[in-house]
Amino acid sequence: MAFPAPCSLCGEELKEPALTGVCRLCWASLEPWRGPACDSCGLPFASERPGDASPALCAACRSGEFQLDRTRSFSLYSGSLRATILQLKFHRRERLGKRLGGLLAQVWDEMEGELAGKRAVLVPVPLHVSRQRERGFNQAELLAQGLAARLEKIRGGRVPQVDARSLGKIRATPPQTGLSVSARHENVRGAFAALRPERIHNKKIVLVDDVMTTGATLSACAQALRSAGAQTVCALTLARATPEFLDTAVGSAGAIVDDIGSGRS
DSSP states (O other), X not given: OXXXXXXXXXXXXXXXXXXXXXXXXXXXXXXXXXXXXXXXXXXXXXXXXXXXXXSOOOHHHHTTOOOOSEEEEEEESOHHHHHHHHHHHHXXXXXXXXXXXXXXXXXXXXXXXXXXXXXXXXXXXXXXXXXXXXXXXXXXXXXXXXXXXXXXXXXXXXXXXXXXXXXXXXXXXXXXXXXXXXXXXXXXXXXXXXXXXXXXXXXXXXXXXXXXXXXXXXXXXXXXHHHTTOSEEEEEEEEEOOTTSOOTTTTSGGGTSOXXXXXXX
């Protein structure tokens, strides 16, 4: 990147070299969600009232829709975080991936209860081979690598390993954007499979992805992993898209999922 250059988010001139193309102030604006959330899937609540229940569960978790033991997201899919994810995925800013993955370390501790006693394996949500060839990389794998590197730096010792080869997307699917919840689940039904079941059996798995919307993709991945004998399947995503929190910078429901076909979860 030539220097000086504008920040890819705010447009202000970079005051110092930034390989990610994002200025210091914009990075500082990427903060984790600290409000009330579902105890199981991490869905942010718009009010404090759901937190009065014990456990505080969203409607989807009360009905048992997800195939996951626990899910957490770093923050809402809005504002600077949404813009940064789109830069990563559609402007080939691969360097952003690992740095964004490092943000997931801030919510890693919330997974400890399900992961106690055995080192976890980080499994990126895979792309179909045709989609990965088109994009040139899998953003979920970059996020997983960034998370593992950050945990090693701040914790040392035994950190989760990244396994990007044991789960595959065996069927290309249309984008999830615009589909109903039921259609999203049907769209990805049977689309994922454990390619190396022996590396999944009796393991504690943490799926890693960029955005969770309805959880259909993550649940389909979890089902494939459980069929291969996974002991526990949790998920970490960088962002959570929900109609409860529209992106005011966009001002429409288009902020809930990528309007250019990237919404897959």
